[in-house]
Amino acid sequence: MADPxxxxxxxxxxxxxxxxxxxxxxxxxxxxxxxxxNLRSRLNSYFANPAGLLPxxxxxxxxxxxxxxxxxxxxxxSLQLEYTWIKEFKPRFNVVxxxxxxxxYLAVSMGEKLPRVQVMRGERRKGTRYFGPxxxxxxxxxxxxxxxxxxxxxCSAGVLKRAQASGRPCLLGxxxxxSAPCVGRVTPEEHRAIAEDFCSFMGGEAGxxxxxxxxxxxxxxxxxxxxxxxxxxxxxxxxxxxFERNAVVLSEDTDADIFALHDDDLEAxxxxxxxxxxxxxxxxxxxxxxxxxxxxxxxxxxxLQQVYGEDSDNQGRIPREVLVPEIPSNHHELxxxxxxxxxAKVDIRVPQRGDKAALMSTVRENAEQALKLHKVRRAGDxxxxxxxxxxxxxxxxxxxPLLRIECYDISHVQGTNVVASxxxxxxxxxxxxxxxxxxxxxxxxxxxxxxxxxxxxxxxxHYLQDKSAQLPKSGEVPNPxxxxxxxxxxxxxxKARFAYPPNLVVVDGGQPQVNxxxxxxxxxxxxxxxVVGLAKRLEEVWLPDSDFPVxxxxxxxxxxxLQRIRDEAHRFAxxxxxxxxxxxxxxxxxxxxxxxGEAKRKALVAHFGSLKKxxxxxxxxxxxxxxxxxxxxxxxxxxxxxxxxxxxxxPAVNMTTGEILEY
Numbered sequence: 130m131a132d133p134x135x136x137x138x139x140x141x142x143x144x145x146x147x148x149x150x151x152x153x154x155x156x157x158x159x160x161x162x163x164x165x166x167n168l169r170s171r172l173n174s175y176f177a178n179p180a181g182l183l184p185x186x187x188x189x190x191x192x193x194x195x196x197x198x199x200x201x202x203x204x205x206x207s208l209q210l211e212y213t214w215i216k217e218f219k220p221r222f223n224v225v226x227x228x229x230x231x232x233x234y235l236a237v238s239m240g241e242k243l244p245r246v247q248v249m250r251g252e253r254r255k256g257t258r259y260f261g262p263x264x265x266x267x268x269x270x271x272x273x274x275x276x277x278x279x280x281x282x283x284c285s286a287g288v289l290k291r292a293q294a295s296g297r298p299c300l301l302g303x304x305x306x307x308s309a310p311c312v313g314r315v316t317p318e319e320h321r322a323i324a325e326d327f328c329s330f331m332g333g334e335a336g337x338x339x340x341x342x343x344x345x346x347x348x349x350x351x352x353x354x355x356x357x358x359x360x361x362x363x364x365x366x367x368x369x370x371x372f373e374r375n376a377v378v379l380s381e382d383t384d385a386d387i388f389a390l391h392d393d394d395l396e397a398x399x400x401x402x403x404x405x406x407x408x409x410x411x412x413x414x415x416x417x418x419x420x421x422x423x424x425x426x427x428x429x430x431x432x433l434q435q436v437y438g439e440d441s442d443n444q445g446r447i448p449r450e451v452l453v454p455e456i457p458s459n460h461h462e463l464x465x466x467x468x469x470x471x472x473a474k475v476d477i478r479v480p481q482r483g484d485k486a487a488l489m490s491t492v493r494e495n496a497e498q499a500l501k502l503h504k505v506r507r508a509g510d511x512x513x514x515x516x517x518x519x520x521x522x523x524x525x526x527x528x529x530p531l532l533r534i535e536c537y538d539i540s541h542v543q544g545t546n547v548v549a550s551x552x553x554x555x556x557x558x559x560x561x562x563x564x565x566x567x568x569x570x571x572x573x574x575x576x577x578x579x580x581x582x583x584x585x586x587x588x589x590x591h592y593l594q595d596k597s598a599q600l601p602k603s604g605e606v607p608n609p610x611x612x613x614x615x616x617x618x619x620x621x622x623x624k625a626r627f628a629y630p631p632n633l634v635v636v637d638g639g640q641p642q643v644n645x646x647x648x649x650x651x652x653x654x655x656x657x658x659x660v661v662g663l664a665k666r667l668e669e670v671w672l673p674d675s676d677f678p679v680x681x682x683x684x685x686x687x688x689x690x691l692q693r694i695r696d697e698a699h700r701f702a703x704x705x706x707x708x709x710x711x712x713x714x715x716x717x718x719x720x721x722x723x724x725x726g727e728a729k730r731k732a733l734v735a736h737f738g739s740l741k742k743x744x745x746x747x748x749x750x751x752x753x754x755x756x757x758x759x760x761x762x763x764x765x766x767x768x769x770x771x772x773x774x775x776x777x778x779x780p781a782v783n784m785t786t787g788e789i790l791e792y
Contacts, residue, residue, distance in 0.1 A: 152193035159218035244324035385450035389493035398500035430457035514557030521687035540702035550702035585649035647673035
């Protein structure tokens with residue numbers, strides 16, 4: 130790896146004007162292309178303190194051996210030049226949106242003498258009209274259905290020449306799914322008119338053709354030509370089937386592409402719905418690795434650059450409206466660039482309310498589900514799981530294979546309702562039966578490090594107890610039904626729940642949390658369980674008593690595995706915290722009275738009308754309520770007297786505004 134200081138340009142050499150810069154590796158290959166409004170400010174940020182850069186940026190500047198820049202006259206020129214260079218050099222540290230598949234289009238080659246309908250992928254051709262994109266199955270069914278109403282030629286050039294030479298049409302001509310211009314059944318002009326009608330129908334003018342066919346059917350019925358009427362009826366049903374396949378989501382004059390994005394620290398998922406004539410005509414999706422420190426507006430800018438700049442023929446493909454979750458960076462320059470590609474004005478905006486905002490939510494949900502599916506598929510691959518576990522073992526220099534990993538996370542709101550979660554992964558897959566929840570109170574709830582120490586101490590104390598309970602006497606075989614019981618985090622009595630120790634403990638946090646966890650294990654005399662921490666901001670892996678973190682490569686499957694475990698622990702802890710917080714907000718002053726169940730609490734409230742009157746009542750007065758005896762009445766009076774003293778010591782709070790009323 131090169132030292133960035135070895136190729137850092139002098140500050141005075143770098144201009145302060147807009148421009149585009151390129152980082153090259155020792156072989157001269159361009160590995161990153163970027164643009165800046167102020168080249169000097171941007172480039173100095175890479176070299177000022179390389180150790181403080183994010184891991185992805187750190188890797189880029191150390192993989193490079195030189196940097197060069199080009200000054201441009203405006204931000205629009207920098208946008209165009211950046212896109213041109215990214216497309217030309219394909220730098221590995223730039224975000225590149227790639228489809229997980231190539232989407233087909235329904236194309237009509239209007240530039241030919243005898244237009245042809247076909248399914249096309251890849252580069253667009255001049256003189257060809259495109260409709261879509263569609264999924265592969267839907268486009269074949271749509272094309273087959275429409276050819277019975279609009280019998281446009283769909284054969285290849287070779288089949289057309291053979292038919293013209295032999296004077297006999299192909300099979301489609303015999304079954305009336307081609308008008309057979311090759312043998313003169315229709316003239317080239319008539320065939321072109323059929324192709325124009327096909328394009329008009331696909332462009333959203335379906336109602337005109339359905340009404341025309343309905344008139345033809347009525348005329349056939351009036352002439353008692355029922356066979357022709359039946360054929361026209363079937364044609365109408367075919368058109369309606371195609372027309373109704375795409376549900377109306379917006380007004381019929383709406384042409385828009387609706388983009389939504391869902392991302393995490395490593396990857397981003399993007400979905401787009403293509404709406405033409407108010408109907409969703411197609412959908413595309415990408416999952417991209419975030420190899421640079423890009424904000425959402427910057428990701429959207431790169432996305433629009435690549436989606437609309439990938440083909441030379443953009444007229445008719447770029448819609449009037451482009452709806453995005455956030456306004457992209459360089460908004461005005463991007464509008465000007467897209468308007469030039471389309472040949473007309475393009476509007477980029479964020480929908481705030483109404484049907485478009487609702488559809489944006491649907492697209493966003495699709496993006497979220499696509500990212501989840503991507504991660505699940507990768508996690509479910511046994512080869513990838515094995516690679517992740519091996520990479521993690523090698524990176525952390527652990528002497529044992531990672532058969533079982535446990536991850537811990539602390540959750541609270543400003544120190545209240547402090548809880549912790551424990552999630553378990555065996556052989557790279559979650560084992561939800563072994564998940565545990567911990568409630569943390571007292572001194573351990575003062576800060577995250579104390580809470581982490583408390584949780585690890587409790588978990589591995591249970592492990593030691595279960596382990597000793599399972600040790601058989603000399604010559605005896607232990608009976609699982611007689612194992613010593615232990616209490617899990619939810620309060621349920623279980624049998625040897627913590628007897629199986631992990632090879633690796635992962636804590637959510639940095640050096641303080643890792644040291645607290647390691648100290649808890651050391652105090653219990655456990656030396657065969659290894660501890661690491663994953664700091665969320667920079668995705669650094671911390672080891673106990675280490676001054677520097679372990680930086681895993683951004684493409685490391687081991688890092689992906691750690692992140693999935695950490696995110697699952699966070700989700701599990703947040704869920705438990707919300708449940709506990711919800712119960713705390715509905716607590717009653719009568720809840721802690723021994724022997725007072727729900728039915729008797731309701732009887733007390735029903736008899737006296739309010740908690741205030743219950744507090745004011747004597748023990749003999751309380752016995753007037755149904756089911757309340759003298760002993761229980763004394764317990765209620767004693768409990769409420771203690772609760773009143775604690776209330777006097779605490780400030781009164783307005784639960785609506787949060788205002789402290791008295792102290």
